[in-house]
Amino acid sequence: MSFIASRLIHWHHNHGRHHLPWKRNRDPYAIWLSEIMLQQTQVNTVIPYYTRFMQVFPAIASLAQAPLDDVLALWSGLGYYSRARNLHLAAQKIEQNHHGQFPATRTDIQQLPGIGRSTAAAIAVFAFGQREAILDGNVKRIFARFFGISGYPGEMKIQNHLWEKAEESLPIDHSNDAIETYTQALMDLGATVCTRHTPRCESCPLRSQCVAFQEQLTDQLPTAKPRKALPQKETVFLLLLQQQKLLLQKRATSGIWGALWCPPEIATGVDATDYCQHHLGIQVKQQPIELPALDHQFTHFKLRIHPRLLHVVSDSRITEPESIWINPADALEQGIPAPVRKLLKQNFLSDNQTTRI
Numbered sequence: 001m002s003f004i005a006s007r008l009i010h011w012h013h014n015h016g017r018h019h020l021p022w023k024r025n026r027d028p029y030a031i032w033l034s035e036i037m038l039q040q041t042q043v044n045t046v047i048p049y050y051t052r053f054m055q056v057f058p059a060i061a062s063l064a065q066a067p068l069d070d071v072l073a074l075w076s077g078l079g080y081y082s083r084a085r086n087l088h089l090a091a092q093k094i095e096q097n098h099h100g101q102f103p104a105t106r107t108d109i110q111q112l113p114g115i116g117r118s119t120a121a122a123i124a125v126f127a128f129g130q131r132e133a134i135l136d137g138n139v140k141r142i143f144a145r146f147f148g149i150s151g152y153p154g155e156m157k158i159q160n161h162l163w164e165k166a167e168e169s170l171p172i173d174h175s176n177d178a179i180e181t182y183t184q185a186l187m188d189l190g191a192t193v194c195t196r197h198t199p200r201c202e203s204c205p206l207r208s209q210c211v212a213f214q215e216q217l218t219d220q221l222p223t224a225k226p227r228k229a230l231p232q233k234e235t236v237f238l239l240l241l242q243q244q245k246l247l248l249q250k251r252a253t254s255g256i257w258g259a260l261w262c263p264p265e266i267a268t269g270v271d272a273t274d275y276c277q278h279h280l281g282i283q284v285k286q287q288p289i290e291l292p293a294l295d296h297q298f299t300h301f302k303l304r305i306h307p308r309l310l311h312v313v314s315d316s317r318i319t320e321p322e323s324i325w326i327n328p329a330d331a332l333e334q335g336i337p338a339p340v341r342k343l344l345k346q347n348f349l350s351d352n353q354t355t356r357i
């Protein structure tokens, strides 16, 4: 067995995380859900979302049959909503193409929407005991440090090198849950010991052969992404109020915040009053009130949102489809993106969720 595998399997017995709710069974659906939620999200944030999701959608069939709106509402606040849309779509594909049975090999799992090679491998390992290598962000960090591999891991050449190391390091014998224990140990080591900042090398079972530790390179490996200033974009949200209710519209399925509910959005140069009248069929009472701007960062750009508050005359009729007038407190129960949630809380809700404006 490789040095890494034997050390990690031994280490995991006493030092691994054994309490996580999705570790209690081999249900591929539960494992899949946890793996998707854990992408770009911390364990402590994920646990309540995971628990709620499993209560409402305990199996593939219930998720596949649910309206996308209900799925997005449960995901609301977790971010990266394409994960939820893909989860829903993949559940429908499993129902249609696999008779409701989760596919059992890494290559078949990888064909489902939103599942990359590493996630497919993790499901294949934990649900089906298959000998597959994972390589998520945490694991890339461990291998880059342990083997002393420099170069940005997002580059294809470096990534391929790391995959080779991941394959080479797998335990050869995968009886007695060795592959499951090894894979979980890698994840746990990345989350608790070989962390991005100030890794706890003094507690690490790999220390004696770790290149980064031996050569004092832990703060240089893995190589950081070459820096590029993110472009700044600006937009305007129209907070239209009518009898304490706010107008939300469902966005197109593709693009940012796809299929989520948001206030109407206009470009910064557009006249808000004019837009309401001519595009929404709404008469407003006075000029818009400018509320404090809100900044939000996406992976590829920064967005500054300028909220404009407008009071609507009561007998106006909305002409756009997929629009609702909703109490701001009730809107928090819908599938809304994090910055809209923040806007509502800041501008409409006190701590006991009564409308302020």
Ligand code: SF4
Pocket (backbone or CB within 6 Å): 142, 145, 146, 193, 194, 195, 199, 200, 201, 204, 205, 206, 207, 210, 211, 212, 213, 218
């Ligand atoms: S010795 Fe330090 S850098 Fe090397 S794998 Fe362990 S925690 Fe990471």
